[in-house]
Amino acid sequence: MKMLRQALIILGICLLAEVIQQIFSLTIPANVIGMILLLLFLLSGIVKVEMVEDSARFLLKHLAFFFVPAGVSLMNNFEMLKGNWLRIFAVVIISTIIVQVVTGCSVQYINLRRGK
Amino acid sequence: MFDSPYFGLVISILFFELGIIINKKTKIAILNPLLISIIAIIGVLQFFDIDFETYNQGGSLISFLLGPATVVLAVPLYKQIKLVKKNFVSILFGILLGSSSAVISTWYLSSWFGLSEEIRLSLVPKSVTTPIGIEISDSIGGIPSITIVGIVIAGILGAVIGPYVLKLFKIDDPIAVGISFGTSSHGMGTTKAIELGETEGAMSGIAIGIAGLISVMIIPIILKFIT
Numbered sequence A: 001m002k003m004l005r006q007a008l009i010i011l012g013i014c015l016l017a018e019v020i021q022q023i024f025s026l027t028i029p030a031n032v033i034g035m036i037l038l039l040l041f042l043l044s045g046i047v048k049v050e051m052v053e054d055s056a057r058f059l060l061k062h063l064a065f066f067f068v069p070a071g072v073s074l075m076n077n078f079e080m081l082k083g084n085w086l087r088i089f090a091v092v093i094i095s096t097i098i099v100q101v102v103t104g105c106s107v108q109y110i111n112l113r114r115g116k
Numbered sequence B: 001m002f003d004s005p006y007f008g009l010v011i012s013i014l015f016f017e018l019g020i021i022i023n024k025k026t027k028i029a030i031l032n033p034l035l036i037s038i039i040a041i042i043g044v045l046q047f048f049d050i051d052f053e054t055y056n057q058g059g060s061l062i063s064f065l066l067g068p069a070t071v072v073l074a075v076p077l078y079k080q081i082k083l084v085k086k087n088f089v090s091i092l093f094g095i096l097l098g099s100s101s102a103v104i105s106t107w108y109l110s111s112w113f114g115l116s117e118e119i120r121l122s123l124v125p126k127s128v129t130t131p132i133g134i135e136i137s138d139s140i141g142g143i144p145s146i147t148i149v150g151i152v153i154a155g156i157l158g159a160v161i162g163p164y165v166l167k168l169f170k171i172d173d174p175i176a177v178g179i180s181f182g183t184s185s186h187g188m189g190t191t192k193a194i195e196l197g198e199t200e201g202a203m204s205g206i207a208i209g210i211a212g213l214i215s216v217m218i219i220p221i222i223l224k225f226i227t
Helices: A002-023 A030-044 A053-061 A065-081 A085-115 B005-026 B033-047 B052-064 B066-071 B074-079 B081-086 B088-112 B117-123 B130-140 B144-168 B174-196 B198-226
Strands: none
Touching: A002 A030, A002 A053, A002 B066, A030 B066, A030 B074, A030 B130, A030 B198, A053 B066, A053 B074, A065 B005, A065 B033, A065 B052, A065 B066, A065 B144, A085 B088, A085 B117, A085 B144, A085 B174, B005 B033, B005 B052, B033 B052, B033 B144, B052 B066, B066 B130, B066 B174, B074 B081, B074 B198, B081 B088, B081 B198, B088 B117, B088 B174, B088 B198, B117 B130, B117 B144, B130 B144, B130 B174, B130 B198, B144 B174, B174 B198
């Protein structure tokens, strides 16, 4: 019963987000609109955190698993990627390291400065 | 036997669980459950000559949960809202700089490595969460399925190497760590951040959304200047 009610709230927000996205023809994905909606509902007290907490914990705990099919879909692109694999890997890895350092350093630097 | 949604579900859970066991036994970060299960499942499908669509009857049920899972990222964010408000400036600037560096570095690196313009454009949104990345790729002339390749690599490897990179550069502030994972490696990075701590996980979760929104806005502008 409790799980069903939690599912109702979360899926209801997903649905509402899709409706909003279509009505206003937004480029922001419905998932992200849903996340903003849930945050607003929580902040305004319309939804209490206990009303979604168990489901949220379950979904976030298994987040990595939900990416498996997206990863498997790579098999549809093997032809297009032939001969480019290594270069794509190199670009993505180096760029990802750059992003991690730039983001991490700037957040930490600003926090230190503001903390003083 | 294969032509049933149960097949995709069973094989996905089976290999993911196997991946968890291998990961725990070997303690090698690169052998992470997601990577192991993806490779193993592709191997099995190719060996038995099963196409992706057959697998995806069950697979799509799993992907479906990515929607609700993204929505409930609001819960850790809500719990950490005081911290977010207090660090609003650093979080926003960090993500803005990080997302810009993602676009610029991807573009120039792939030019130097001699990748075609189509692939270059496809890789530009590689740090962004899948649903947003696909939209961006489509709008700037990339190929969304190649974008998914970039997103998956950035996600898996970012989650694996992130802890070492951050340690090397002495980034240990939980907020900085979380924002860094979410900005560079979206949801897959967030799974790592959640392991590191509640603050890290929450920050990574909010970074997914904010980095996505910022990227939608800045990518067309940056590309105008560098192409």
